[in-house]
Amino acid sequence: MPLLEIADGHLLADDWVPVAEDAPLPQAPAILSPARLRDPALAGHNGRLGLALDPGTQPEEIADLLPRLSLVQVVLPKPKDGRAFTQVRALREHHGFTGEIRATGHLLPDHARMLRRCGVTTVALPEGADLEAWRRSAEVVDIAYQPAQDEGTPLGFRRRRLRAA
Amino acid sequence: MNALVEPIALPSPVHPPHARTYRYDEVDREFLQERIAEFSGQVERRLRGELTEDEFKPLRLMNGLYLQLHAYMHRICIPYGILTATQLRQLAMIARRWDRGYGHFTTRQNIQFNWVALKDVPDILRALAEVDMHSIQTSGNCIRNTTIDEYAGAAPDEVVDPRIYAEIIRQWSTLHPEFTWLPRKFKIAITGAPQDRAAIQVHDVGLQAKRNDRGEIGFEVWVGGGLGRTPILATKLRDWVPEDELLAYLEAVIRVYNALGQRENIHRARIKILVRDLGDAYRERVEREFARLPKAKYRLDPEIVAQVAEHFAPPPFAALPDSPPATARALEANAEFAAWARQSVRAHKAPGHASVTISLKPIGGIPGDCSAEQMEAVAQLAERHAFGEVRVSHVQNLVLPHVRQEDLPAVWQGLRAAGLATPNVGLLSDIIACPGMDYCALATARSIPVAQMISERFADLDRQHEIGECFINISGCINACGHHHVGHIGILGVDKRGAESYQITLGGSATNDAALGELVGPGFAYDKVTDAVETILRTYLAHRSQGERFVDTYRRIGLAPFKEALYATA
Numbered sequence: 112m113p114l115l116e117i118a119d120g121h122l123l124a125d126d127w128v129p130v131a132e133d134a135p136l137p138q139a140p141a142i143l144s145p146a147r148l149r150d151p152a153l154a155g156h157n158g159r160l161g162l163a164l165d166p167g168t169q170p171e172e173i174a175d176l177l178p179r180l181s182l183v184q185v186v187l188p189k190p191k192d193g194r195a196f197t198q199v200r201a202l203r204e205h206h207g208f209t210g211e212i213r214a215t216g217h218l219l220p221d222h223a224r225m226l227r228r229c230g231v232t233t234v235a236l237p238e239g240a241d242l243e244a245w246r247r248s249a250e251v252v253d254i255a256y257q258p259a260q261d262e263g264t265p266l267g268f269r270r271r272r273l274r275a276a
Numbered sequence: 277m278n279a280l281v282e283p284i285a286l287p288s289p290v291h292p293p294h295a296r297t298y299r300y301d302e303v304d305r306e307f308l309q310e311r312i313a314e315f316s317g318q319v320e321r322r323l324r325g326e327l328t329e330d331e332f333k334p335l336r337l338m339n340g341l342y343l344q345l346h347a348y349m350h351r352i353c354i355p356y357g358i359l360t361a362t363q364l365r366q367l368a369m370i371a372r373r374w375d376r377g378y379g380h381f382t383t384r385q386n387i388q389f390n391w392v393a394l395k396d397v398p399d400i401l402r403a404l405a406e407v408d409m410h411s412i413q414t415s416g417n418c419i420r421n422t423t424i425d426e427y428a429g430a431a432p433d434e435v436v437d438p439r440i441y442a443e444i445i446r447q448w449s450t451l452h453p454e455f456t457w458l459p460r461k462f463k464i465a466i467t468g469a470p471q472d473r474a475a476i477q478v479h480d481v482g483l484q485a486k487r488n489d490r491g492e493i494g495f496e497v498w499v500g501g502g503l504g505r506t507p508i509l510a511t512k513l514r515d516w517v518p519e520d521e522l523l524a525y526l527e528a529v530i531r532v533y534n535a536l537g538q539r540e541n542i543h544r545a546r547i548k549i550l551v552r553d554l555g556d557a558y559r560e561r562v563e564r565e566f567a568r569l570p571k572a573k574y575r576l577d578p579e580i581v582a583q584v585a586e587h588f589a590p591p592p593f594a595a596l597p598d599s600p601p602a603t604a605r606a607l608e609a610n611a612e613f614a615a616w617a618r619q620s621v622r623a624h625k626a627p628g629h630a631s632v633t634i635s636l637k638p639i640g641g642i643p644g645d646c647s648a649e650q651m652e653a654v655a656q657l658a659e660r661h662a663f664g665e666v667r668v669s670h671v672q673n674l675v676l677p678h679v680r681q682e683d684l685p686a687v688w689q690g691l692r693a694a695g696l697a698t699p700n701v702g703l704l705s706d707i708i709a710c711p712g713m714d715y716c717a718l719a720t721a722r723s724i725p726v727a728q729m730i731s732e733r734f735a736d737l738d739r740q741h742e743i744g745e746c747f748i749n750i751s752g753c754i755n756a757c758g759h760h761h762v763g764h765i766g767i768l769g770v771d772k773r774g775a776e777s778y779q780i781t782l783g784g785s786a787t788n789d790a791a792l793g794e795l796v797g798p799g800f801a802y803d804k805v806t807d808a809v810e811t812i813l814r815t816y817l818a819h820r821s822q823g824e825r826f827v828d829t830y831r832r833i834g835l836a837p838f839k840e841a842l843y844a845t846a
């Protein structure tokens with residue numbers, strides 16, 4: 112699955128492996144469920160770890176795991192199901208998570224700007240996705256009217272212009 | 277994550293002697309053009325088959341485009357119901373060019389065009405953008421147009437001007453990155469007067485703006501009100517949220533909803549269900565979120581509020597005496613003018629001025645419909661006599677907020693010539709009705725024709741005056757777009773084994789004494805509704821004590837006498 116770096120529209124190689132509940136742990140960076148990450152058997156593992164956050168789990172329920180994680184993966188089961196946006200914002204804003212946040216699921220180019228502004232870093236593009244549509248969509252509207260996760264100094268309520276890095 | 281963000285200053289309004297609404301600058305216009313480009317791209321992708329109809333639907337809805345029974349309906353945003361004369365003229369042009377020469381003003385203070393073609397929509401959007409208008413977020417599961425008191429800035433009892441905060445909420449909620457894919461639509465209403473004219477208890481969020489002893493501005497926050505198939509009155513979450521924390525608090529309210537609101541069942545997805553189900557736990561979660569979110573980041577800077585407020589500075593009212601002699605003489609000499617003025621003219625905070633409500637409820641007409649010619653006539657009257665400003669009211673009428681009292685006869689003449697001087701504002705024939713079976717794909721019954729029948733039956737003005745204040749609200753299905761639950765008399769059309777049946781509720785209210793109407797009994801057939809309404813009103817008149825309105829009498833005597841009158845003989 113192609114991986115899009117949402118800030119600059121580059122395609123990235125994906126070296127992460129989603130690991131099923133009972134599958135053995137690979138050498139490669141592994142995306143696991145919260146339950147698996149809490150498994151004592153994992154204690155000695157040195158590889159990079161990621162967590163698959165399902166839309167019904169609140170980030171605070173997995174906050175204890177965050178220090179060990181390099182990646183959190185969120186999912187939009189349907190284009191209209193926007194719970195991931197609140198999860199991602201909370202991961203950045205409340206939990207100070209600075210690792211990769213990856214969006215997966217039924218994503219449309221029209222989500223691009225919102226994903227980026229909430230703090231998503233990479234997007235697992237669905238099969239057959241139109242890369243150009245994604246790139247255009249991330250940039251077509253570059254004026255914003257509200258605070259989000261893409262600004263360092265707090266700007267409060269005022270208009271701002273977004274610029275790709 | 278390393279995108280750079282540059283702050284942009286708010287525009288300073290130029291102050292020509294006309295309408296007070298937020299004035300776009302080149303940044304806001306650029307934003308609108310970008311948004312049109314985005315939507316045009318979406319339409320193209322749909323036409324090329326890259327988007328399925330399922331994928332396209334939420335995108336077109338977010339631009340106000342509905343598929344109705346016969347055609348597309350295009351819902352245009354009128355931010356907090358305020359229009360300039362120029363904008364109203366452009367709406368007239370759109371009605372003529374791309375619709376059938378009229379538009380329909382709604383209880384959400386917007387306008388809908390019922391007969392547009394999909395291929396014309398990008399052109400319509402461009403025509404709207406010429407006058408700084410759009411249809412962004414008029415539909416879809418996002419934060420919709422904020423509604424306010426239609427007499428804002430004019431009402432004598434106003435404590436805080438709600439327009440300023442409605443504009444701030446408009447900007448803050450526009451393409452909000454976190455709140456564009458909520459479980460369901462989200463509607464905010466604000467009142468700035470102790471008398472609630474914005475129905476804050478039947479909105480997802482209702483804000484009562486007020487001042488404390490030190491004169492500081494803050495907000496009482498109500499949440500989880502709504503009508504539809506599960507009518508619920510709102511719960512008060514907070515007595516006081518300081519002005520600078522308003523957006524932070526709204527963020528908390530909506531974050532909890534976005535995280536926990538139901539998504540599986542569309543009928544349980546509104547915030548009202550979450551608030552009802554969680555009870556105090558909802559409030560606790562909001563308070564916890566509010567306590568931990570970075571306040572500086574979401575701060576509403578008083579300096580910025582002041583800049584927005586400049587856009588709504590009072591127009592240059594002349595120092596004039598109340599009741600100018602010429603108008604007083606006209607009231608005495610002309611009974612028709614006097615009858616109109618009695619219903620349509622309201623007190624204004626500036627001496628010598630008045631607010632004028634224009635009835636869009638001609639006897640036997642379609643509530644809220646307005647022809648292109650009528651729009652132009654109102655635009656012209658607004659320019660001549662009302663600082664070029666027009667409002668859309670939440671009962672589907674129009675308002676000229678600031679008229680000189682000495683101009684009232686001329687305004688009335690102008691309205692009369694345009695067929696807009698029906699003297700029934702606030703009376704029985706000032707009916708709210710949703711589009712119902714005539715347009716709406718979800719309807720289970722007709723509602724416009726019912727409104728027409730009732731209005732014809734009670735056409736006699738003396739009779740309407742005898743009855744006094746009594747609001748009839750009609751919906752063509754359980755979704756309650758016609759607000760039937762909060763009508764003094766509410767009428768809901770349902771389908772009963774293939775025939776239309778109308779259920780009647782009594783005693784609803786959407787203002788400070790908010791209440792949901794009570795069902796009076798079994799429904800009435802289409803051709804029996806008007807008789808039933810007549811029976812209800814006769815019963816009221818028979819029981820009324822001195823000075824009571826319909827709803828007062830109802831509250832005193834209860835359902836029983838009405839039931840008896842309606843069903844005893846049947």
Ligand code: HEM
Nearest residue numbers: 382383384502503504505546710711715716718755756757
């Ligand atoms: C003809 C196309 C229309 C369709 C398909 C439609 C559909 C709906 C639906 C499905 C709901 C219920 C939503 C829910 O409870 O979650 C609703 C609510 C509502 N509609 Fe409409 N509507 C239409 C036209 C209108 C018009 C013309 C008005 C204004 C006159 C209007 C005003 C409202 C209002 C105020 C509500 C909110 C009631 C509440 O608090 O739940 N709608 N509409």
Ligand code: SF4
Nearest residue numbers: 710716719752753757
């Ligand atoms: S109440 Fe029902 S019939 Fe009326 S407009 Fe709403 S959805 Fe349509």
